[in-house]
Amino acid sequence: MEWKTDALVIRAVDYKESDRLLTLLTPEGKITAGIRGVRKPKAKLSFAAQPFCFAEYTLTQKAERNTVLSAYLYDSFYGIRTDVVKYYAACAVAEICDLLFIDQTDARAVLVAAVECLKGLAMTEQDGVELLVTFAIVALQESGYALDLEGCGVCGSELGGEPYFDLSLGCFTCGNCAQGVRAKKETYEFLRKCSGLTYEEVDFSESGKRALRLVRSYLIEKTEEEYPCLGELIRLL
Ligand SMILES: [Zn+2]
Structure with a gap:
């Protein structure tokens, strides 16, 4: 055949x-x-x-x-080889595709998102971290681990200044529900930005790195794999 x-x-x-x-x-x-x-x-x-x-x-x-x-x-996305951050971001895309469970009958959306991310890394000056986070959000969604970015995942209220992130549920929680580990409102807004949702313009200077750390912890929690390329990229930032 x-x-x-x-x-x-x-x-x-x-x-x-x-x-x-x-x-x-x-x-x-x-x-x-x-x-x-x-x-x-x-x-x-x-x-x-x-x-x-x-x-x-x-x-x-x-x-x-x-x-x-x-x-x-x-x-062949040659441009990713010209910059170490772009290169590790591309390696992280491949690593996530490799280690994350992806539906064996329909991986079209993940493939499209991976190619778009690599294209952005190789051919544009767009922020590599933002491109990678955007890809990771799609990959998580397609593998059944979608991040919930619609306010507090427990009570549904809007998130205030000191949210938490629940690694097992994949959602942020408000200061009253306080479920999970401490997180930043900026990280939540950055993830909303990368998801194509409306977001508050806050200071995003540390948010890319924090969002990648959160995504990596969540991937490890869900798949029990280590994601070394993603870890190396976070160290480089
Ligand atoms: Zn709440």
């Missing part, structure tokens, strides 16, 4: 003498596929075996193993 699919390389591991094993995010979910001979000098398909390669892949399946036969490149 041979088929074509759009896919983004979210992981590439060396395998055998000159092959690689790829984890591909496709509109239908994540798949693993081998790609042969790509570590030989002058290998025609070496571009298709690099992390962040976004291409139309032609695959074949034999005994339940997928093999890449050819690929038509859409984008």
Whole structure:
């Protein structure tokens, strides 16, 4: 059986003498596929075996193993390699796609959000942290862990100056309900901004880093994975 699919390389591991094993995010979910001979000098398909390669892949399946036969490149997001923050933000996108459970039948929204984020990182001067948080919000939503950013998640009131964040429920809570760990109103407003919701213009100078810390803690809580690239990015900021 041979088929074509759009896919983004979210992981590439060396395998055998000159092959690689790829984890591909496709509109239908994540798949693993081998790609042969790509570590030989002058290998025609070496571009298709690099992390962040976004291409139309032609695959074949034999005994339940997928093999890449050819690929038509859409984008390799070269620009992310010119800046260390952009590079780690891109690695965090791939890491979240890899470690977060994503519906195995419909990953279209996550794929679109990942490609949009990488494009923004590679080709624009937009804030990399904001782009990454925007992607993470979509990925969390699509995997069933949507953040609740509509006021206090317990009593429904508007959030005042000293909110809390409940890691198990994925919501902020007000000072009266005080459920979870202490958080900042600015982080809440920043997350609303990245979600495309209305938000208060507050001082966002520390909010990107705080929002990433909150997202990482929440990801760890939900998936029991460590997210080292995201951790490294937070250290860099
Ligand atoms: Zn409350």
